[in-house]
Amino acid sequence: MTKTKLVLAAGISLVALTAGAAFAAKAPKAAAAESSLTPEGITIQPLGKAQGFDLGKQTAAFLAREQVAYADAKGMTLYTYAKDAPGKSNCTGDCTKEFKPLLAAATAKTAGIWSVIARDDGAKQWALEGKPLYTYVKDVDPGSIAGNSPARSGARRIDGAGNPVGGGVRGAGGKGIVDAPMPEGWAAALAFPVSSLKTPDGINAREVPDANAVVLVNYKNQTLYTFDGDPNRDQKAAGLWAPASAPQFADAVGDFNFVQRTDGIKQWTYKGKGLYTYANDFSADDAYGIGVDKQFKVASVVDYYAPAGVTLYNTPGQGKIWATTTGKTLYKRDGYILQSGGGHSLRRGQPQRPAVGRDIGTNALCDADCARVWHPYLAPTDAQPRGFWSVLARPDGAKQWAYQGYALWTYDGDKKPGDMTGNDSLQYAFADTPAMVNDAQKKMIDLGTPTDGAPALYWAIAIP
Amino acid sequence: MFGSRITGARTYLSAVVGACALTMASFGPAAAETRTFAVGWFSLATNSTENDCGPGGPNPGVQIQYQKSLADLGYTPKQIEELVKKAQGGEGGEMFDILRNRGRMDGKPVSPYIYPATSVDPKWKAITGKQAYGFNLDGKGEATKNGFEDPETREKGVNNELYRALGCYISMRGSLEGRPTYWAWAWGQLKDSQPAWLITVDGADLTKDGPVTVTFDRALEHLKSNVDGSPRADATYRYDSDPRSHNSYKGEIKNGVVTISEHGDFRMLQNPLVAPEFKLAKAHLRMKFKPDGSLTAFIGGYQPWSDLYFGFASGGIGIEQCVTGDIPGLYWLMRKHADADPDPKTGQNASISATYYIEAVPVFAAHPVAPKVAGDGGDAGGR
Numbered sequence: 001m002t003k004t005k006l007v008l009a010a011g012i013s014l015v016a017l018t019a020g021a022a023f024a025a026k027a028p029k030a031a032a033a034e035s036s037l038t039p040e041g042i043t044i045q046p047l048g049k050a051q052g053f054d055l056g057k058q059t060a061a062f063l064a065r066e067q068v069a070y071a072d073a074k075g076m077t078l079y080t081y082a083k084d085a086p087g088k089s090n091c092t093g094d095c096t097k098e099f100k101p102l103l104a105a106a107t108a109k110t111a112g113i114w115s116v117i118a119r120d121d122g123a124k125q126w127a128l129e130g131k132p133l134y135t136y137v138k139d140v141d142p143g144s145i146a147g148n149s150p151a152r153s154g155a156r157r158i159d160g161a162g163n164p165v166g167g168g169v170r171g172a173g174g175k176g177i178v179d180a181p182m183p184e185g186w187a188a189a190l191a192f193p194v195s196s197l198k199t200p201d202g203i204n205a206r207e208v209p210d211a212n213a214v215v216l217v218n219y220k221n222q223t224l225y226t227f228d229g230d231p232n233r234d235q236k237a238a239g240l241w242a243p244a245s246a247p248q249f250a251d252a253v254g255d256f257n258f259v260q261r262t263d264g265i266k267q268w269t270y271k272g273k274g275l276y277t278y279a280n281d282f283s284a285d286d287a288y289g290i291g292v293d294k295q296f297k298v299a300s301v302v303d304y305y306a307p308a309g310v311t312l313y314n315t316p317g318q319g320k321i322w323a324t325t326t327g328k329t330l331y332k333r334d335g336y337i338l339q340s341g342g343g344h345s346l347r348r349g350q351p352q353r354p355a356v357g358r359d360i361g362t363n364a365l366c367d368a369d370c371a372r373v374w375h376p377y378l379a380p381t382d383a384q385p386r387g388f389w390s391v392l393a394r395p396d397g398a399k400q401w402a403y404q405g406y407a408l409w410t411y412d413g414d415k416k417p418g419d420m421t422g423n424d425s426l427q428y429a430f431a432d433t434p435a436m437v438n439d440a441q442k443k444m445i446d447l448g449t450p451t452d453g454a455p456a457l458y459w460a461i462a463i464p
Numbered sequence: 465m466f467g468s469r470i471t472g473a474r475t476y477l478s479a480v481v482g483a484c485a486l487t488m489a490s491f492g493p494a495a496a497e498t499r500t501f502a503v504g505w506f507s508l509a510t511n512s513t514e515n516d517c518g519p520g521g522p523n524p525g526v527q528i529q530y531q532k533s534l535a536d537l538g539y540t541p542k543q544i545e546e547l548v549k550k551a552q553g554g555e556g557g558e559m560f561d562i563l564r565n566r567g568r569m570d571g572k573p574v575s576p577y578i579y580p581a582t583s584v585d586p587k588w589k590a591i592t593g594k595q596a597y598g599f600n601l602d603g604k605g606e607a608t609k610n611g612f613e614d615p616e617t618r619e620k621g622v623n624n625e626l627y628r629a630l631g632c633y634i635s636m637r638g639s640l641e642g643r644p645t646y647w648a649w650a651w652g653q654l655k656d657s658q659p660a661w662l663i664t665v666d667g668a669d670l671t672k673d674g675p676v677t678v679t680f681d682r683a684l685e686h687l688k689s690n691v692d693g694s695p696r697a698d699a700t701y702r703y704d705s706d707p708r709s710h711n712s713y714k715g716e717i718k719n720g721v722v723t724i725s726e727h728g729d730f731r732m733l734q735n736p737l738v739a740p741e742f743k744l745a746k747a748h749l750r751m752k753f754k755p756d757g758s759l760t761a762f763i764g765g766y767q768p769w770s771d772l773y774f775g776f777a778s779g780g781i782g783i784e785q786c787v788t789g790d791i792p793g794l795y796w797l798m799r800k801h802a803d804a805d806p807d808p809k810t811g812q813n814a815s816i817s818a819t820y821y822i823e824a825v826p827v828f829a830a831h832p833v834a835p836k837v838a839g840d841g842g843d844a845g846g847r
Binding site: 317336338346349420421423426429430431432433434445452454455458 | 569574581657659686702704708736740773774777779781782833
């Protein structure tokens with residue numbers, strides 16, 4: 001072999017079908033409750049290890065996201081201050097040298113749990129449930145908390161711009177790291193866990209990606225749904241929907257109450273609506289009940305944003321995938337991780353690593369053949385980062401959508417809704433000698449799996 | 465509701481449409497048989513025998529290979545002894561750092577896994593035995609230089625240079641029954657981490673000689689296993705419609721052996737742990753139905769050896785120590801024995817003849833229908 005082998009497992013062309021026909025009538029359903037959706041310019045970021053700086057050769061079927069924080073447009077964690085009064089910031093003067101108020105645009109409006117307060121100097125500042133929000137100057141990477149960057153641990157890597165990132169730069173590679181304490185009175189503003197939610201025993205809130213939300217779950221972690229109607233008149237749901245029963249001695253807690261049904265079941269209610277499980281949800285994180293019946297809606301407590309033009313589409317083999325409303329499956333470009341015993345081909349076999357997605361950015365390191373069939377999923381020129389969605393600037397000035405750090409792409413090989421013929425297309429990078437590697441290939445080697453083995457990049461369907 | 469075709473092991477499907485029954489009868493019964501199987505074992509077809517690696521037997525284990533690599537780098541026997549002693553005492557960091565950077569470029573250490581030609585060719589041994597499972601891929605028959613004889617069919621001129629290249633590595637040694645360590649490990653990973661592979665055989669009567677169609681597809685489900693880890697017979701799968709893993713060949717069944725007469729390309733997506741894709745050119749196939757309803761098969765062709773090298777090399781020193789043995793050594797062996805697809809400029813062959821062994825159990829399979837739940841389409845969270 002005399003040169004770097006870059007193999008693109010390109011899809012075989014399919015019989016041409018009119019793409020998008022099935023999607024034409026599938027515009028996104030009614031927007032999620034405005035009460036909890038992040039406004040434009042406010043994002044959410046998993047904290048700590050879930051950023052994916054530190055995965056290396058670790059076998060990881062799923063990288064647990066223990067905390068998800070609200071963040072500014074750059075992904076920097078937002079904080080609240082205990083000494084602030086509701087709707088009033090007491091962090092002024094020297095305080096603002098360390099904690100920068102999250103300023104709102106003049107046009108920003110209060111919506112649900114999000115409000116805009118006036119600072120003493122007249123500036124507008126975002127507030128969450130009345131608590132003014134700030135960024136911390138010691139946070140330098142998305143996913144940081146109290147100035148502790150997740151990039152301190154893990155293997156040293158090179159990002160898409162050629163900058164070294166990871167343990168060798170901001171820490172000791174995971175050895176001997178001592179977390180700085182949170183400054184007194186300050187707390188990260190978390191989307192998950194939902195600290196303001198009071199739940200009765202046996203009911204919790206949990207991130208359910210397929211619901212694109214934090215939702216209520218029962219003691220088995222089964223997704224709960226609300227019923228728009230009198231629980232005693234839910235007979236048509238018999239067999240598919242089971243009332244979430246409350247213990248006979250249960251008391252009302254916060255937004256949770258109960259109704260004594262005519263069939264003798266004491267049923268939990270949330271904000272006045274009966275709670276149910278769906279018969280075809282077998283495991284934690286299942287949310288197959290979504291869309292089955294207009295009267296049953298997933299019981300969400302924090303809704304994640306999705307841009308117009310993007311939808312979650314059901315597929316027989318891979319469950320819900322992100323797609324355009326015109327019928328194109330959306331993909332991300334990711335670094336391959338060898339997982340002995342793991343599941344590269346499993347739906348969540350390789351965890352989301354926003355840090356790696358950001359490193360790759362809009363440069364998929366495609367060769368000419370690849371670039372002909374893979375296309376950036378462009379965002380409107382005025383698109384703003386929001387929730388897990390960010391907006392990346394392409395070299396030509398166009399904007400490209402990114403989800404959880406990964407730039408999004410479409411593939412010409414997909415001809416009809418649900419096709420995912422670019423999924424798992426892998427390009428590996430090794431060469432006889434370093435002298436045979438060009439700049440793009442060198443980047444691919446740097447961006448690939450942070451092991452000592454041969455690296456690769458691959459295309460993967462974008463899933464929630 | 466299942467799709468338009470339901471196939472099943474040992475199931476005869478008689479096409480009888482009520483209103484047309486009499487008309488159909490005038491043309492005779494339109495009986496056909498379809499059997500579907502899920503692959504329950506997949507490995508390089510190995511046939512290790514005594515003395516097939518020549519004097520001294522197979523190549524040494526990785527510990528000895530590493531000592532040779534250190535010697536090739538210029539370490540003295542005493543230095544090597546000290547490094548090994550430390551490693552045996554649980555302080556192998558220094559030795560492993562040297563080994564994972566044992567390539568040399570302008571005198572500087574580089575990864576031998578990413579840049580294998582920077583390592584010293586250890587000149588490990590290859591098979592010198594005369595027998596290997598496989599096919600006469602190049603059509604030269606006995607005229608093939610160094611061709612093998614297939615131990616089952618006794619065909620001569622068999623091309624299986626991948627087996628020749630790898631067969632003297634301890635991890636690759638075994639037989640059809642005594643499974644090689646590497647492949648036992650690899651299959652253990654593959655079966656749980658990638659969708660099952662389905663083989664479907666269509667014919668008029670699969671108990672008799674006659675034409676058949678053989679297809680290979682991926683399933684949407686992973687292989688279903690019994691509690692002892694063996695593949696479960698009579699489980700139900702759905703075909704994946706992804707055309708990248710759909711292969712169909714005309715063939716025949718003769719004396720209980722199925723072969724294909726079309727020797728085109730073969731392509732299945734695979735867990736990159738072994739190779740990103742399982743690709744063969746000039747694919748050949750030989751399958752036998754077993755009395756218990758299962759089948760065994762040999763599938764051969766020319767395979768891009770860089771795909772295989774990536775599978776070995778992506779694991780780095782961890783996989784090298786625990787499973788494969790010297791990874792750059794594998795590179796040099798495959799590079800040397802590759803026997804097809806020469807580079808027009810250098811002459812270096814990019815593909816190597818290979819034959820794999822498959823065991824498969826009878827299953828049911830259907831084409832999937834679109835989900836009926838969750839809106840049967842788009843929603844942005846479903847609320």
